Amino acid sequence: MTLTTGAASADPVRPGDRGRLVSAERTTTLTTKQDVAAALTAAGFDAAAARFGVDAYRLVYRTVDPGGRPVTASGLLVLPRGGAPALRTVSFTHGTVSHRSDAPSAMVGAGFVSSPALTYASAGFAAVAPDYLGLGAGPGPHPWMDVPSETTAALDMLRAARAFVPRTGRALGHDVLVTGFSQGASAAMGLARSLQAGDDRWFRLRAVAPVGGAYDFEHAELPALLDGALEPKSSVLYSAYLLVAWNRLHRLYDSPAEVFRAPYDRTVEALFDGAHTGPQLFAGTPATVDALLTPHALAMLRHPTGPLARALRVADSTCDWAPAVPVRLYAADADEQAADANTDHCAAGLRSHGAEPTVVGLGTPDFAGSRHLGSNVAATAAVARWFGELR
Known part of the structure; x- marks a missing residue:
C-alpha cells in the first residue's frame, strides 16, 4: 500500500x-x-x-x-x-x-x-x-x-x-x-x-x-563519561557524536584536530554521516575517551563555555x-x-x-x-x- x-x-x-x-x-x-x-x-x-x-x-x-x-x-x-x-x-x-x-x-x-x-x-x-x-x-x-x-x-x-x-x-x-x-x-x-x-x-x-x-549532560552524563564511570567504548562514541553533531549546529571548533587526536581527526566526522554502520563506528574509534579527545576537548567538555554551554542549557532543560x-x-x-x-x-x-x-x-x-x-x-x-x- x-x-x-x-x-x-x-x-x-x-x-x-x-x-x-x-x-x-x-x-x-x-x-x-x-x-x-x-x-x-x-x-x-x-x-x-x-x-x-x-x-x-x-x-x-x-x-x-x-x-x-x-x-x-x-x-x-x-x-x-x-x-x-x-x-x-x-x-x-x-x-x-x-x-x-x-x-x-x-x-x-x-x-x-x-x-x-x-x-x-x-x-x-x-x-x-x-x-x-x-x-x-x-x-x-x-x-x-x-x-x-x-x-x-x-x-x-x-x-x-x-x-x-x-x-x-x-x-x-x-x-x-x-x-x-x-x-x-x-x-x-x-x-x-x-x-x-x-x-x-x-x-x-x-x-x-x-x-x-x-x-543532564553537563552535570551528570559528561562528568561520569569523562571520569571513566561509564562503559568506555560507549563513552567514546557518545562524545564523538556530540562534538560532530553539535559542531554542525553550534560551531564548537574550526578544525577536527582541535578536538580529536590523530589519526581520528581525519576520519571521525565522516563516520557520523548516516551511511556508516554501528560496527564501522566501533572499528573506526579508539577504546577510550582519552585516546580520542585532545586536552582542549577534554577541558571544553569538563568546563563548558560559549556555544557549548548555551547548547547544553537547552538540552538539559527537559525536566525544567x-x-x-x-x-x-x-x-x-x-x-x-x-x-x-x-x-x-x-x-x-x-x-x-x-x-x-x-x-x-x-x-x-x-x-x-x-x-x-x-x-x-x-x-x-x-x-x-x-x-x-x-x-
Missing part, C-alpha cells in the same frame, strides 16, 4: 505545512497476536501485552530543520488490527542510532528500535515513532541530541499520523501517552512539554514515561517544567551508558516545579550484555501495562 500526496518543498514554511503527509507505505503486517508475540520474542522483548495483530507504515512528512527551514522526515506508524475505531496514541522516541537504516521506519518487523512501537500497537494503541531528522528517509545528517528538532519532528509525526489514520478506517483521539528511550527520553520530555503548552490544538498530553535518559499529568521515570540500576544521576536530577528538577514524578527502578535488566539496552526491553513491558491502566 503506497499513498503519495506530494513532494518536499524548498519554499518557506507555510501555516499548516508542518506535519503535512508526503507519502505512506505499508511495510509490515503481522496478522495475529501470535505473529506479533513470535516477532517480539525473537527480538528479545516481552510479548505479554500482545492482543492484536498489527499493520506498520512508513510515513514521510513535512517538518522543519533546526534553523526553521522546511525539510522532510520519516517515521513509523503501527496500528492494531482490532480494538476501538478511535485509538489512543503512544508516541515512542527511540534511542541513539547513527545509520539511517537503523531508524524505526526502516525496519521490517521487530527490531530493537521498532519493537516498542509494535508492543504498544499490539496492546491496542496507535504507536507513533519518529525517526528524527536525517534518519530513515530524511535527508541530511542527523542532529543528535538536539531536543528542539527532536520535539518538532515528533510533534509533526503525530500530525502526519492523524492525517493518515482515517484512510485505514480508524481515527486518533486527543490523548497522547509519551514515552522514549535513552536519547528518546529527552525527546519524550520535549514533546510532552510541547503538548502541554498547547503547541497542537488537537492532541492532549495524558502521561509521560521516559526511560534511561541523559537528561511542571507536568500536569502522571510522570514515571524508568531507569536500570547502575546503567553503564546513562549515568544514574541523570534520573535523580530530572526527578529533582520536576519536583522543584511542584510535580510529583515516580522513579521506577528496573533492577539489572540485560540485553546483549547491556543494562542500558536492557532497560528499553524491561520498560517497554512495564510502560505498556501502565498505559493500559490509564483511562
Whole structure:
C-alpha cells in the first residue's frame, strides 16, 4: 500500500505545512497476536501485552530543520488490527542510532528500535515513532541530541499520523501517552512539554514515561563519561557524536584536530554521516575517551563555555517544567551508558516545579550484555501495562 500526496518543498514554511503527509507505505503486517508475540520474542522483548495483530507504515512528512527551514522526515506508524475505531496514541522516541537504516521506519518487523512501537500497537494503541531528522528517509545528517528538532519532528509525526489514520478506517483521539528511550527520553520530555503548552490544538498530553535518559549532560552524563564511570567504548562514541553533531549546529571548533587526536581527526566526522554502520563506528574509534579527545576537548567538555554551554542549557532543560499529568521515570540500576544521576536530577528538577514524578527502578535488566539496552526491553513491558491502566 503506497499513498503519495506530494513532494518536499524548498519554499518557506507555510501555516499548516508542518506535519503535512508526503507519502505512506505499508511495510509490515503481522496478522495475529501470535505473529506479533513470535516477532517480539525473537527480538528479545516481552510479548505479554500482545492482543492484536498489527499493520506498520512508513510515513514521510513535512517538518522543519533546526534553523526553521522546511525539510522532510520519516517515521513509523503501527496500528492494531482490532480494538476501538478511535485509538489512543503512544508516541515512542527511540534511542541513539547513527545509520539511517537503523531508524524505526526502516525496519521490517521487530527490531530493537521498532519493537516498542509494535508492543504498544499490539496492546491496542496507535504507536507513533519518529525517526528524527536525517534518519530513515530524511535527508541530511542527523542532529543528535538536539531536543528542539527532536520535539518538532515528533510533534509533526503525530500530525502526519492523524492525517493518515482515517484512510485505514480508524481515527486518533486527543490523548497522547509519551514515552522514549535513552536519547528518546529527552525527546519524550520535549514533546510532552510541547503538548502541554498547547503547541497542537488537537492532541492532549495524558502521561509521560521516559526511560534511561541523559537528561543532564553537563552535570551528570559528561562528568561520569569523562571520569571513566561509564562503559568506555560507549563513552567514546557518545562524545564523538556530540562534538560532530553539535559542531554542525553550534560551531564548537574550526578544525577536527582541535578536538580529536590523530589519526581520528581525519576520519571521525565522516563516520557520523548516516551511511556508516554501528560496527564501522566501533572499528573506526579508539577504546577510550582519552585516546580520542585532545586536552582542549577534554577541558571544553569538563568546563563548558560559549556555544557549548548555551547548547547544553537547552538540552538539559527537559525536566525544567511542571507536568500536569502522571510522570514515571524508568531507569536500570547502575546503567553503564546513562549515568544514574541523570534520573535523580530530572526527578529533582520536576519536583522543584511542584510535580510529583515516580522513579521506577528496573533492577539489572540485560540485553546483549547491556543494562542500558536492557532497560528499553524491561520498560517497554512495564510502560505498556501502565498505559493500559490509564483511562
